[in-house]
Amino acid sequence: MKEGKEEIELIKEGKRLDGRGFDELRPIKIEVGVLKRADGSCYFELGDNKVIAAVYGPREMHPRHAQDAKMAVVKFRYNMAPFSVDDRKRPGPDRRSVEISKVSREALDPVIMREYYPKTAIDVYVEILQSDAGTRTAGINAASIALADAGIPMKDLVSSVAVGKIDGEIVLDLNAIEDNHGEADMPVAMVARTNTITLLQMDGRLEREEFERGLKLAMGACHQIYELQRAALIDRYSESVDVGEGEA
Numbered sequence: 001m002k003e004g005k006e007e008i009e010l011i012k013e014g015k016r017l018d019g020r021g022f023d024e025l026r027p028i029k030i031e032v033g034v035l036k037r038a039d040g041s042c043y044f045e046l047g048d049n050k051v052i053a054a055v056y057g058p059r060e061m062h063p064r065h066a067q068d069a070k071m072a073v074v075k076f077r078y079n080m081a082p083f084s085v086d087d088r089k090r091p092g093p094d095r096r097s098v099e100i101s102k103v104s105r106e107a108l109d110p111v112i113m114r115e116y117y118p119k120t121a122i123d124v125y126v127e128i129l130q131s132d133a134g135t136r137t138a139g140i141n142a143a144s145i146a147l148a149d150a151g152i153p154m155k156d157l158v159s160s161v162a163v164g165k166i167d168g169e170i171v172l173d174l175n176a177i178e179d180n181h182g183e184a185d186m187p188v189a190m191v192a193r194t195n196t197i198t199l200l201q202m203d204g205r206l207e208r209e210e211f212e213r214g215l216k217l218a219m220g221a222c223h224q225i226y227e228l229q230r231a232a233l234i235d236r237y238s239e240s241v242d243v244g245e246g247e248a
């Protein structure tokens with residue numbers, strides 16, 4: 001258990017409190033192109049997490065001195081709405097949101113072909129409307145889809161999920177009770193098709209063997225999420241883009 005936390009039984013008769021098995025994701029719902037004024041957008045639900053990602057750009061970068069003459073600058077703002085959590089969250093940026101914005105940008109950066117758009121900015125906004133742990137992973141999944149929806153050239157999508165340890169067991173996709181009272185939480189993001197990890201963080205402690213098992217579990221789940229992301233994009237564009245069998 002993480003230090004200073006009250007002990008709660010999180011696994012009963014081999015099931016988690018919400019009835020999931022150890023290697024089960026929460027239900028995922030994806031909608032692409034939900035915002036009229038954004039160049040690309042996505043609504044993403046992961047269990048009780050509800051997030052929206054909006055992408056603007058590539059557009060002229062201001063201030064000019066911050067421009068990169070060779071490539072686009074990607075900006076990422078993660079924001080948790082005051083009403084998204086049980087205890088009202090104070091509005092505005094804090095250390096946590098600055099950290100999550102930074103690691104999320106770095107998780108997406110390797111797939112964005114920034115060299116196509118020198119001197120421009122690509123703005124990615126992630127708004128957490130309802131939160132139940134794993135918001136950074138939901139935000140990365142949503143942002144990745146919103147970037148594709150904006151038509152920004154990308155090498156691939158990025159998929160993300162957390163694994164953790166509760167009551168001594170390695171489990172997938174922790175919810176808030178599990179995150180608060182568990183022993184460890186490890187968010188992962190990856191380019192599923194190439195198995196390239198672009199984000200790996202850990203809060204708490206894992207043995208080496210647990211870490212390896214957890215990483216494998218997360219990587220498998222990222223493949224599942226990738227298929228859902230891809231299906232949501234194909235669904236959105238199937239009328240305008242001809243996607244043949246085994247292509248796309």
Ligand code: UDP
Pocket residue numbers: 085086087089096131132133134135136137176179185
């Ligand atoms: N949380 C909260 N208030 C805060 C920050 C976090 O209630 O100011 C909750 C929220 O449910 C969040 C969870 O704690 O999803 C886990 O937060 P963490 O920092 O681990 O990030 P996340 O798992 O959401 O990426």
